[in-house]
Every structure is written in C-alpha cells, then in structure tokens.
Amino acid sequence: MAHIVFLRASNVGGRNVFRPAELARDLAHLDVVNIGAAGTFVVRARTSAEEVRREILARLAFVPDLSVHAADDVVAFVARDPFRGVRFRRDRRGWVAALAGKPRASPRLPIAWPAGRGWSVRLDAVEGRFAMGMWRPPRAGFVFPSNVVEEALGVRATARWWETFVKVARVIDGGG
Numbered sequence: 001m002a003h004i005v006f007l008r009a010s011n012v013g014g015r016n017v018f019r020p021a022e023l024a025r026d027l028a029h030l031d032v033v034n035i036g037a038a039g040t041f042v043v044r045a046r047t048s049a050e051e052v053r054r055e056i057l058a059r060l061a062f063v064p065d066l067s068v069h070a071a072d073d074v075v076a077f078v079a080r081d082p083f084r085g086v087r088f089r090r091d092r093r094g095w096v097a098a099l100a101g102k103p104r105a106s107p108r109l110p111i112a113w114p115a116g117r118g119w120s121v122r123l124d125a126v127e128g129r130f131a132m133g134m135w136r137p138p139r140a141g142f143v144f145p146s147n148v149v150e151e152a153l154g155v156r157a158t159a160r161w162w163e164t165f166v167k168v169a170r171v172i173d174g175g176g
Contacts, residue, residue, distance in 0.1 A: 002071035003052050004168055006098040007039025007064045008146065008158040016062050026059050033171050039064070040164060042071065042171045067098045067158050069129065071172045077130055078169035083162055092136050094162035095121075097149045099129040104154030113148045121148045131157060 007016075024034035024041060030052065031044040043052050049068040057063065083094045103126060110133070112119035120138035123131060123145075131149045145159035 001046055001048075002172060003043045003047070003049055004069045004071055004074045004098075004172075005039075005041040005043060005052060005056060006067045006069070006158040006160065007056075008066065008156065016064055018060055018062075023056070023059055027055055030055060035164060035167055035171065038160065038164075039066075040160060040168065042168055044071075044172075065100065065156055065158065067100045067129075067156070069098055073128065074165065075169050075172050077127065078165050080127075082125065082127070082132055086134075088162070092134060095133060095135050095145045095159045096162055096165050097131040097146055097157035097159040099126075099131060099149070099153070100156035100158075102129070102155065103131075105152065107152050111148065111152050113143055121145050123148055123152055126153065132162075 018039075020034045020037055020039060020041070024032045027041075027043070029045070030047060033042040033044065034040075035042065049070075052068050053066065056066065077096075086094060088094060109124060109126070111123040113121045118139055120136050121143045122133045122135075124133040125131070131153065133145060135145060146157045149157035149159065
C-alpha cells in the first residue's frame with residue numbers, strides 16, 4: 001500500500017533542518033516523491049507504514065514527530081472536497097491537519113483561536129484522522145493550526161495548507 005508521510009515541525013525556525021529532496025532521493029527504492037520543504041512525502045511503493053517510518057528515521061539526524069497515512073485515505077478525503085464553495089484569498093486559507101491517532105476529545109466545533117472576531121485559526125471539522133479549518137493572518141503573534149488541534153483534540157497533529165493535500169492527491173493519481 002502507498003503512504004503519505006507528514007513530518008511535524010521540520011525546517012521551521014532553524015529547527016530539525018534537513019533537505020527533503022535529498023531524503024526522497026535516498027528513499028528512491030520506495031518510489032518517494034517530495035512535496036515542498038516542510039516534510040511531506042508520497043511513498044508510492046507497496047510497503048507497510050512501519051517500514052516507511054523505519055526507513056525515514058534511519059536517515060534523519062533528529063527524531064521527528066511523523067504521521068503516516070494510507071494514500072487511499074488522503075485521496076478519498078481530497079475527493080470529498082471539504083472546502084467546496086470556500087473562496088481562498090491571501091488573507092484566508094484552508095488547512096488540514098493529519099492526526100497521529102484517534103482524537104481523545106470531541107469538543108464542540110468550531111473552535112476559534114483566539115476566541116472572538118479576531119481569530120486567526122479556526123478548527124471547523126474532524127473527519128477520521130484529519131482535522132480542518134481556516135487560517136487568517138494574526139493580529140499579534142503567529143498561531144499554528146497544529147497547536148490548536150492538539151489542544152482541542154488531545155492528539156499530535158501536523159498541519160498543511162489545503163493546496164498541499166490537493167497536490168498530494170494528484171501525485172498519487174499519477175498527475176504530477
């Protein structure tokens with residue numbers, strides 16, 4: 001089975017720095033495609049999630065949080081188009097968080113952070129091992145969607161912009 005790997009807090013603020021394109025080349029035997037600089041990989045070889053995890057951890061100089069998802073789950077999630085009808089702009093973007101496991105809490109949604117009209121991260125829905133919402137530039141201090149999800153759901157999370165998920169689905173389907 002093919003898999004998608006999401007590394008958390010890599011290549012951010014000078015921490016957990018690595019070269020994703022080099023890692024993908026080192027994992028060529030697993031037919032790995034690197035998506036961007038944040039640590040998102042499509043593993044097209046038929047292998048287990050544990051083997052993918054082992055292979056990645058063996059090649060990094062740090063131990064990252066990483067979430068491995070079945071490629072079919074990501075494709076099905078993108079095909080449902082949870083942001084249908086939402087117009088994204090430079091100051092309003094959709095995000096999706098890949099959850100490392102089952103949420104431990106089921107809060108009433110949506111949750112906005114900070115609360116009120118001045119929110120910058122809004123958690124709108126949870127579907128299986130994915131949480132999603134909207135982001136606006138903060139008025140003061142950056143708020144990471146991953147942090148909001150982890151606080152609300154009690155599970156580790158790794159957020160990416162919606163367009164990253166769309167690109168991952170295209171790569172899985174052979175479109176790039």
